[in-house]
Amino acid sequence: MKHLILSLIFATAAAPAVAESYVPVKDQATFLSLVEGKELRNFLYGVRLNVLEDGQIDGSAIGWAIEGSWTWQNGYFCRELSWGGDPIPYNCQLVEARGDDRLRFTVDQGAGDSASFRLQ
Numbered sequence: 001m002k003h004l005i006l007s008l009i010f011a012t013a014a015a016p017a018v019a020e021s022y023v024p025v026k027d028q029a030t031f032l033s034l035v036e037g038k039e040l041r042n043f044l045y046g047v048r049l050n051v052l053e054d055g056q057i058d059g060s061a062i063g064w065a066i067e068g069s070w071t072w073q074n075g076y077f078c079r080e081l082s083w084g085g086d087p088i089p090y091n092c093q094l095v096e097a098r099g100d101d102r103l104r105f106t107v108d109q110g111a112g113d114s115a116s117f118r119l120q
Contacts, residue, residue: 022096022104028072034097040117049117057081076109 025031032053039059040049049059049066057068057079064084071078076092094110097103106114 020098022098022102024075025095025097025103026075031072031077031095034100034103034119038119040103041120042115042117047117077105 025034035051036053040051041047045061046063047059047061047066049057051057051070055069055071057066057070059066061083066081066083068079068081068088070080073092077095078090078092080090081088091107092109094106095103096106101119102116103119104114104116106112
């Protein structure tokens, strides 16, 4: 059951189409300028994440801790996580921004499902 919830949170939280379009984030410096000092939130699933400059990720979802690490590789956000002690496999994701308060992550270098987050 936990793995089903996990896949919903980190893979299939597709965002509806909106008038303002998302723009790809092409480099690590731009990405860091967007997330620095902010928490990524997906209210539907209760996800709260901090993506830190030192390559660490921490947060929670549905009461379970999220921990992990990330790097920026060839224009993609690559991360490995654990959620409540269960591993979430390594994946490189396309990152897109809408304004300075929303990010969308699309798994498999932009070929898979997306999850959107509000920056607060």
